[in-house]
Structures are given as structure tokens and as C-alpha cells.
Amino acid sequence: MISYGSHRFPGKLFVVEGTDGSGKSTQLALLYQWLKAEGYPVFYSEWNSSPLVKDTTRRAKKRHIFTPATFSLLHATDFADRTERDIIPPLKAGAIVLADRYIYTAFARDVARGCARDWVRDVYKFAVKPNVGFFFRAPLDIAVERIISGRPNLKYYEAGMDMGWSDDPEESFTIFQGKILREYDSMVDEFGLTVIDATRSIEKQQREMRTIIERHLKKRRFKAH
């Protein structure tokens, strides 16, 4: 088993992270279009998307049977499948892999739910270290506002209702997101995340990302045309 930071692949891995409503998925979609247009082989991989684990996660969410430990482990199972199937093979083949949420999402959420920091980091030790980990940072009130205004009903686990912090979904969600944001902030130095100010215009954020990514691609160009 190769540990975090020790993989050597010809491909490049770029990931986006941040609280819900930070705009990271929009930015990643724009990045994808650009890289495709530039002629790179690009793969996109999303959090919680393993075909082997999907049904189990859906059932558990519906029936509210997760605990912090099993929530963490099932998401790690999902991530392991994606790593073994969608991330490592394209990286070995020299492609670019874009991931919407990565291990830092698990570190933030699971620790906010009471799992031990070291334990969660150990569980994900097999993950490939990204070439760039973008962290879309938005102040808590803005992120919370973006989600709550866009969605009539917050989901049970999304709002952290399983933790019993509050009976009110909005209040629970705000408490949960606050804890998550604190974890993200502490990971910026720990994992060398690149902070993007998510309050600026979409265009500005995208330009900044492209500049950073270009530096990583300069060395190896394999245009299709």
C-alpha cells in the first residue's frame, strides 16, 4: 500500500474543497471545459459516487442508521473504490483528474462529528496526494445563506441533525458548518491547501485557478491536436 505523498504518477490531480455553497463545483466544471478545450485527457470524479457503495449510503441516509464512525468508514469505502477505479488508473496513464471534494472533506466532517483527527487521517492514508488542493473559503454566514436560500429543506446528515446539537435544522446546519470551517482552516497549513477567496467574482476565481494549474502543466503538454 502506497501512502499519501509517496505516489509517483505522470498524471496530475487537482481537487476542490470547501463548505457547501462555496461555489467550488461551478469552478471545477469551468476548469474541466477549459482543460478539455486545451486538448488534455481529463477525468472528473465526485465525492460519494462509487457504484459499489452508493446503494448502501442511500439506504443508510434514508433510514438514519449512521453513527459518526460508520458514516466515516462508509465514506472511506466509497473513496477507496474511487481511488482504485477512477483516480489511480488515469493518473498512471498520464491524464488529469479533477475531484470535487477529496479526503479533506472527510477530515472536516468526521472530526466535526467527533471522530479523532489522527484516526481519520490514518484511515485515508492510502489516498493520492493532489498536485493542488483548492480550498474555496467563504465566511460562514455567506455559505450558510447560499445553501439555505437555495434549498427549502436541509437533509438530515447534511444539517448534522444526527449530532443532536439543535432540533432546528437551520441552526444545526449553521453549528455544523462552523465546525467544518474551523477544521478546513486548520488544514490549510497542515496539507498546504491553496485558498481561493470564494466571495470574489466567478471569473476572477477561475482566472486565478487557471494560472496556478498552468504552472503544473507547463512541463508536459500532450495536446491532442
Place this chain on the structure above:
Amino acid sequence: MFYGTPLPGAEQEDYSGKLIVVEGTDGVGRSTHISLLRTWLESRGHAVLDTGMTRSVLAGRGIKEAKTGHTLGRLTMQLFYATDFIDRLENEMLPALRSGFIVLTDRYIYSAMARAEVRGIDSGWIRSIYGMSLVPDAVFYLRIQSAQELVTRVLASGRGFDYWESGRDIHLGEDFYDSFIAYQTRMLQVFDRMSSEYGFHVMNASRSVRSVAADLRRSVAKVIDDPPALEGSAPPAKMKSSEEPLRKSTPVSPTEKLEKSAGS
């Protein structure tokens, strides 16, 4: 009480039940002995919960589905099993232990860790994940001499070779037989090493079901502090023939000792 990092939110607590593990490779008769033990314990007035791998409400079905395909990766498999285990630990075993049940578990973390190790997975990693588990009150390891002996049992059972029990996913042999022997031989080696590391009570499972069952009853009675005076009320199947003393862990050969000290 926990091997490593405790379960989130768990506190050190004394529970009134007992956690008893029956471990062993595939086909050694674990489920037979668990059902015998259960009947015996219940007849003596103990409440029993039995559990085993892939029986969790959360992940049991998902694991079974994943195993029927051909895309289940090594790391994914370990984590899926860990999810199943922790779900049963939190939702079945712990509540039962708190209520004073005797929990009989068909395999525990040791099988999961042995399978991972045989598949070349970092043993520190898998141990850290399973650090969340309770240290059991006793682990009975049903030990068989060789993989060849297991083959006889697998064939006698009529179910034949299983893909995973033969380690076909790691390509150890040309056909099911070769692969089964190579895989189970490695499993036996890992279990032997774990015997001393985790203080297994080693039971010689090459003997008849009757004598193994008698040994298990005697040993379990000690673990649960069952007064021997009640022995008379045991069901008619009671077996007193074999008086083989209980061994705690296998004797370690001199070479193994050397390897162990060199590795640590």
C-alpha cells in the same frame, strides 16, 4: 477496553456482559460450535447474542452485492468490512454487553486483519482502523493443522471452493485447488502469529466436534464465571471425554521468535 482510538463518543465503561470470540479460517467449524455454545448457554439461563461478518443492517447487503461482481478492489473491500464490523459493534454488540448478554461472535477483527495482511495491505493501517474495537473477554481460535485438512472439509460440506475463500482475487495459483491451498496456508501463518500477539486460546480443531465442543464449554464457563455446580443441568449432549487442557496461545518456534524480535 479498546485496542486503539476508542469509538467516537464512547467512554471507558464496565459492562456486565461478556464478549467471546470464535476465530478460525474458513471451514474449521466455527458456526457449528457457536450454535452449540449458544444452546448450551441459554439452557443455563444466559442471554446470548450471536453475530458474524456481513450481518450488519448497514453494510451486509452492500458487501454481498459487491462480492458477486469483479470490481471490488482490495482497499475498498477492507473498508467495507470495517464499516460492517463497526456497525455491529455499536448497534448490536455494545448494547447487548451493557444489558448483560453473552455476545458470541463468529470471527472478529482478527480474520479481517489476516485477510488484509495476506493481500499485502499495510498491517499498521488496518490495525489502526480496527483500533476502535473492544478487547474481547476471550478469543477461542479453532486451529487446524494444514490447508490440506481444510480442503477435505470444504469438499465434504458439498459447497465446493469459493472465489474469496480461495483467494482467487490475488492470483495465487493456477486453479481453485492450488489457490485455496496457497491462500489458506498464508492465513494459517498469520493466525499463528496473531495467537501470541493477541493471546488467543488455541483449540485444536482437528479433533471431533464433540471433544472441541467440550473444551469450549469448559473454557467459556471459566470466562463467564459460571459456578461448576450447575454443570449437572447441562443438556444431555455434555461431553466429558476429552480432558485436553486449555492452552493459552501457541508455542512459538525459535525461528518465529527470532523473526518477531528482529521485526520489533
